[in-house]
Amino acid sequence: MPVFDFDEVQLIPQKCILQHRSDADTSVRLGDHTFKIPVIPANMSSIIDEQLAIWLARRNYFYIMHRFKPEQRFDFVKMMHQKQLLSSISLGIQPEDYQLVQQLATAQLTPDYLTIDIAHGYADSVKDLIGYIKKMLPHSFIIAGNVATPEAVTFLEEAGADATKVGVGPGRACITKLKTGFGTAGWQLAAINYCAQTSKKPIIADGGIRNNGDIAKAIRFGATMVMIGSLLAGHDENPGEIIKKNHQKFKIYYGSASQMQKKQHKNIEGKKVILPYRGSIHDTLQEMQEDLQSAISYAGGNCLQDLTKVDYILVNNSIYNGD
Numbered sequence: 001m002p003v004f005d006f007d008e009v010q011l012i013p014q015k016c017i018l019q020h021r022s023d024a025d026t027s028v029r030l031g032d033h034t035f036k037i038p039v040i041p042a043n044m045s046s047i048i049d050e051q052l053a054i055w056l057a058r059r060n061y062f063y064i065m066h067r068f069k070p071e072q073r074f075d076f077v078k079m080m081h082q083k084q085l086l087s088s089i090s091l092g093i094q095p096e097d098y099q100l101v102q103q104l105a106t107a108q109l110t111p112d113y114l115t116i117d118i119a120h121g122y123a124d125s126v127k128d129l130i131g132y133i134k135k136m137l138p139h140s141f142i143i144a145g146n147v148a149t150p151e152a153v154t155f156l157e158e159a160g161a162d163a164t165k166v167g168v169g170p171g172r173a174c175i176t177k178l179k180t181g182f183g184t185a186g187w188q189l190a191a192i193n194y195c196a197q198t199s200k201k202p203i204i205a206d207g208g209i210r211n212n213g214d215i216a217k218a219i220r221f222g223a224t225m226v227m228i229g230s231l232l233a234g235h236d237e238n239p240g241e242i243i244k245k246n247h248q249k250f251k252i253y254y255g256s257a258s259q260m261q262k263k264q265h266k267n268i269e270g271k272k273v274i275l276p277y278r279g280s281i282h283d284t285l286q287e288m289q290e291d292l293q294s295a296i297s298y299a300g301g302n303c304l305q306d307l308t309k310v311d312y313i314l315v316n317n318s319i320y321n322g323d
């Protein structure tokens with residue numbers, strides 16, 4: 001199996017067929033809905049809160065609300081439905097998550113998207129919850145993860161997942177590789193490639209995106225969408241205060257398995273990172289869209305699908321890369 005990561009791949013330009021980059025179509029379909037770009041802000045409490053979820057849903061960006069305020073999830077779904085906005089929440093695999101599914105079903109509140117978000121998603125516990133959701137909320141689109149291998153993707157797909165999330169340990173706030181020796185850190189792009197070769201449903205590439213061009217690369221190697229944490233952290237709209245130090249502004253980005261999230265030192269596989277403040281997330285998302293449009297034009301195409309066929313070359317990532 002060829003092993004490579006984002007920095008070791010470059011996509012090869014093809015003849016342009018567009019008059020303008022803005023003619024390139026970056027929209028993507030997941031389930032019954034079409035979204036503006038194939039990007040999902042990570043379902044972490046240092047990235048998204050209710051306000052940002054509403055902001056994203058109103059602008060036709062896909063979002064997944066995190067699961068770290070479990071008692072607020074029912075009301076969140078209700079509120080989004082009242083506002084006629086898409087509802088998309090996360091679940092763990094604890095009794096409270098089963099209870100929430102039951103409450104939603106009883107209230108006939110069907111979330112549009114349910115994401116089962118646990119560290120090690122290749123597990124019977126996830127299969128069992130998928131089965132329960134299928135019975136109780138058969139019309140919700142189920143995303144399940146996180147996993148690292150084709151076997152695990154197939155396991156979740158056969159259990160009934162409508163999409164799987166691939167990536168164990170490549171995240172910026174992640175220390176899984178250091179703490180356990182396991183994961184896809186350093187070969188996340190190859191893991192996407194490997195998983196996509198056998199997957200029958202959409203794959204969401206989760207973690208390790210460090211530059212906007214990595215989004216196009218993830219799509220080239222089989223991702224339908226990408227989940228992004230650090231590149232979408234540090235904005236006005238992200239939760240948390242702006243920190244001022246030596247006349248510079250920062251915001252904190254922390255892992256979902258960090259001490260900052262867990263409030264106890266048990267099974268810590270995440271850390272906190274202090275990132276420069278970056279203004280409005282609107283500008284960052286806009287730039288991601290423009291860079292993707294440019295990528296589509298270099299691919300010689302006019303839509304995201306055209307990225308999936310483009311040739312590539314493996315390069316030594318130590319060579320001068322122009323920055």
Ligand SMILES: NC(=O)C1=CN([C@@H]2O[C@H](COP(=O)(O)OP(=O)(O)OC[C@H]3O[C@@H](n4cnc5c(N)ncnc54)[C@H](OP(=O)(O)O)[C@@H]3O)[C@@H](O)[C@H]2O)C=CC1
Pocket residue numbers: 092093117118119120146167168169170171174176207255256257267269
């Ligand atoms: N994408 C990634 O690389 C990673 C992401 N995370 C994120 O951090 C958050 C919190 O994770 P965390 O609290 O550690 O665990 P989870 O909340 O994901 O744990 C879910 C359940 O799985 C059980 N479990 C069994 N084996 C494992 C394992 N190797 N890792 C984790 N759980 C296991 C846990 O039991 P018990 O607690 O009793 O062991 C728990 O009941 C999640 O949102 C997850 O997505 C965390 C690590 C890696």
Ligand SMILES: Nc1nc2c(ncn2[C@@H]2O[C@H](COP(=O)(O)O)[C@@H](O)[C@H]2O)c(=O)[nH]1
Pocket residue numbers: 042043044146167168169170171172173174175176206207208209227228229230231254255256257258269270271
């Ligand atoms: N191993 C851990 N992974 C984590 C943790 N918190 C979040 N995550 C994963 O990272 C991505 C975001 O990655 P980024 O490179 O874009 O910053 C996120 O979606 C999770 O899958 C954690 O504490 N430990």
